[in-house]
Amino acid sequence: MQFTKKIAAIVCLLSLVFALSCASAEVLEVKIWDNVQLPGLQAIADLWTEQSGIDVNIQVVTWDEYWTLLEAGATGGSLPDVFWMHSNSAQMYMENDMLLDLTKYIKKSDVVKMENYYQGISELYSYKGKQYAMPKDHDTIALLYNKAIFDKCGIAYPDETWTWDDYYAAGKAITEAGNGEFYGAAMNTTNDQDGWFNIVYDFGGYVISEDKKTSGWNDENTKKAMEFVGKLCSDVFAPQPLVAENGTDGLFRNGIAAMISQGSWMINSFYTDDHAADYAWAVLPYYDRNGNGAVDEGERCSIYNGLGWAASANAKNPDACWSLIEWFSSEEMQKKQAELGVTMAGYLGASDAFSGAFPGMNIDAFLKMESEGTLVFRPYSKYTTRWSDQYQKGLVTAWNDPSQMNAILDKLAADMNALLKQE
Numbered sequence: 240m241q242f243t244k245k246i247a248a249i250v251c252l253l254s255l256v257f258a259l260s261c262a263s264a265e266v267l268e269v270k271i272w273d274n275v276q277l278p279g280l281q282a283i284a285d286l287w288t289e290q291s292g293i294d295v296n297i298q299v300v301t302w303d304e305y306w307t308l309l310e311a312g313a314t315g316g317s318l319p320d321v322f323w324m325h326s327n328s329a330q331m332y333m334e335n336d337m338l339l340d341l342t343k344y345i346k347k348s349d350v351v352k353m354e355n356y357y358q359g360i361s362e363l364y365s366y367k368g369k370q371y372a373m374p375k376d377h378d379t380i381a382l383l384y385n386k387a388i389f390d391k392c393g394i395a396y397p398d399e400t401w402t403w404d405d406y407y408a409a410g411k412a413i414t415e416a417g418n419g420e421f422y423g424a425a426m427n428t429t430n431d432q433d434g435w436f437n438i439v440y441d442f443g444g445y446v447i448s449e450d451k452k453t454s455g456w457n458d459e460n461t462k463k464a465m466e467f468v469g470k471l472c473s474d475v476f477a478p479q480p481l482v483a484e485n486g487t488d489g490l491f492r493n494g495i496a497a498m499i500s501q502g503s504w505m506i507n508s509f510y511t512d513d514h515a516a517d518y519a520w521a522v523l524p525y526y527d528r529n530g531n532g533a534v535d536e537g538e539r540c541s542i543y544n545g546l547g548w549a550a551s552a553n554a555k556n557p558d559a560c561w562s563l564i565e566w567f568s569s570e571e572m573q574k575k576q577a578e579l580g581v582t583m584a585g586y587l588g589a590s591d592a593f594s595g596a597f598p599g600m601n602i603d604a605f606l607k608m609e610s611e612g613t614l615v616f617r618p619y620s621k622y623t624t625r626w627s628d629q630y631q632k633g634l635v636t637a638w639n640d641p642s643q644m645n646a647i648l649d650k651l652a653a654d655m656n657a658l659l660k661q662e
Contacts, residue, residue, distance in 0.1 A: 265556065267563055269297040270319040272305040275507045279581035280567075287566040293559055313337045318551035320560050324372045326363055326544055326619040327627070333366040334621075339550040342369045344561040350569045356585050359616035360545030372547025373568040374585030376576070378503045379541040379614070380433050380523060381604040382406075387517040388497040392416045397498070397521035399534075399607075403438065403467065406498075406524045410475035413497045422477040425487040425496035426468075428634040431627070432542045432617050433502045439464040440540040441526040446618035447655075451662070454655035456630070456648045464526075465648060469641025479639050503583055503593075503605045510597045520604040522612065534611075541608040544617040545585050621662040626655040 271280065277299055284295035300308060306328065312318040318337065332338050345351055353361050356374040364372035382397055389396055392413050397406070410423025417423075426434045439446060444461030447454060455461050472479070477496050488505075490496040492512060500523060501509075509518055525539035548567050550560035566572055573586035580596030583605070594603055608614075620626070630651050637644040 265559065266294040266296050267320045267556075267559060269295055269563075270305065270308065270322040271297060271299055272302045272323065273504065274299045275504075276581045279576060279579035282579065283567065283572050283575055283581075284563065286572075287563055291559070291562060293563075295563065312551075316553055318553065320554050320556075321548065321550050321563055323375065324364060324547040324549045326617055327623045329364055329372065329547065330366065330619075330621045332549075333364070333369075333371045337552055338371040339552050339554055339557055339560060340369050341371060341373065341550075341561060341564070344565070345370055345373075348565055350565050355570070355587055356568075357543075357545060357587065359543070359614075360547070360585055363545070363616075363619070364547040364549070372549035373564050375546040375548050375567065376504075376582035376585045377543050377545040377590075378583060379543055379605045379608040379612075380437055380500055380502050381541075381602075381608055382498060382521045382523050383491065383501050383509065384498045384519055384521065385491065385494065385496075385514075385517050386519055388413060388421060388494065392497075396519065397524070399522055401521070401524040403441065403524045403526050407467075407471060407475060410471070410498065414475055421495050421497065422490075423475040423496075424471070424498040425477040425482055425490045426471070426499070427479075427482050427487055428631045428638060430487060430500070431631070432544060433505075434500050435465075435468050436542045436618070437500065437523055437540050438468060438526070440542065440613075440615045441523075441538060442467070443528060443537070447620060447659075451620040452659055454626075454652040454659065456655060457652035462645060462648055465637075465644055466641075469637065469644045472638045472641055476638075479635065503602075506597060506600075506602055506605075507580060510600050515600065518600070520600075520602055522604045522607050525612075537613050539608075539612040540615050541612050542617050543609075543614045620659060622658070626658050629654055629658075 271277070277297060281297050284297060288294055309318065309322065313332065324332065345353065351373065353370065357377050360374040360377060364370060384397055386396065394409050394412055413421070413423035436446065439461055442460050442464035444458050444464045445455035477490055482490065487496065487499045491499045492514065509515060512518070523539060523541065525534050528538055529535055548564040550557065550564060554560045570586055570589055573584040573589040574592060576582060577584050577590045578592035578596060580593065583590040583593050590606065594606055633647055633651050637647040
């Protein structure tokens with residue numbers, strides 16, 4: 240009986256030790272907003288766990304909830320351990336000392352060297368000579384079209400020879416053939432990076448000056464581009480009330496829009512769609528500024544952006560946070576990210592495997608937009624969302640009534656300049 244009691248005591252003690260060890264096991268909390276990327280990123284994080292012994296719990300929240308969560312966490316001092324940064328908000332978080340300064344870690348690292356990453360993305364997450372996030376990825380924009388609708392209308396598929404005038408002509412013909420049942424294309428005022436921003440820069444216009452002090456809405460070339468967008472709204476695009484109700488993706492999936500432009504971050508969403516066999520990708524059209532029938536530099540643009548891996552300035556284990564960020568940012572794991580179809584890499588030359596990540600769907604258009612087109616970094620400033628909210632709302636009127644486009648652009652320019660002065 241005495242022996243049995245001793246065994247029971249030992250078992251109880253061992254159980255307590257095990258429970259305490261489990262309770263004290265370290266876990267890094269990671270927050271992101273894209274559920275499509277979760278499986279691949281968790282697989283990469285699990286490889287780090289095998290080496291570090293530290294678990295990684297990646298949680299997905301919606302875009303709006305994400306920024307609400309970060310704002311609350313920044314105010315209360317309880318940000319996630321590791322999380323994504325975006326061009327809309329990065330400068331505000333960096334200026335207010337909310338992000339872990341990665342500079343000293345980078346200097347000591349044998350794995351990451353900043354010259355190996357896309358310069359625009361690296362600079363985005365740098366403030367006063369210090370680096371606050373590592374480039375996670377980069378993206379490009381391509382044209383998604385429904386082959387079944389094109390076949391039904393007897394119109395040739397988009398290809399590399401298409402100018403924006405060709406896009407307009409094909410879209411107009413499809414809209415006329417659809418007679419209210421389907422349309423040539425769909426676009427929303429919120430489709431800036433993945434939509435009309437590309438037209439603005441193709442036409443030689445701009446949204447914000449390089450020094451981030453002046454609006455480009457009243458620039459002559461910007462206005463010319465937006466007048467063309469107004470023409471598309473009148474003759475090609477699905478009506479804006481229909482877009483507002485269903486979204487451009489919804490209209491495309493339901494066979495109501497024959498074309499939409501989309502970012503590389505959305506490929507998997509269409510790849511897994513029930514009608515994916517009808518979908519195909521092409522490079523964006525170009526604007527023949529020089530009238531020579533050839534694509535010159537700057538005439539086929541893709542607005543690109545890139546997220547950053549950041550950590551909380553108040554992280555309990557900053558060394559572990561950096562170790563995970565370094566792992567995500569390494570050339571090997573950046574290539575794996577592309578191979579798994581998560582996104583294209585933030586590491587230069589590490590995206591080749593991305594084109595093979597979706598068997599049966601040719602996505603070479605996204606890589607061609609980079610290799611054969613001109614990449615333009617997504618316009619941003621200290622408080623991007625202040626002026627982006629203005630144009631996303633203000634342009635609705637112009638898109639519903641293109642005759643007001645010029646006056647609205649002048650007002651947007653004045654309002655944006657006033658906001659930029661406050662930065």
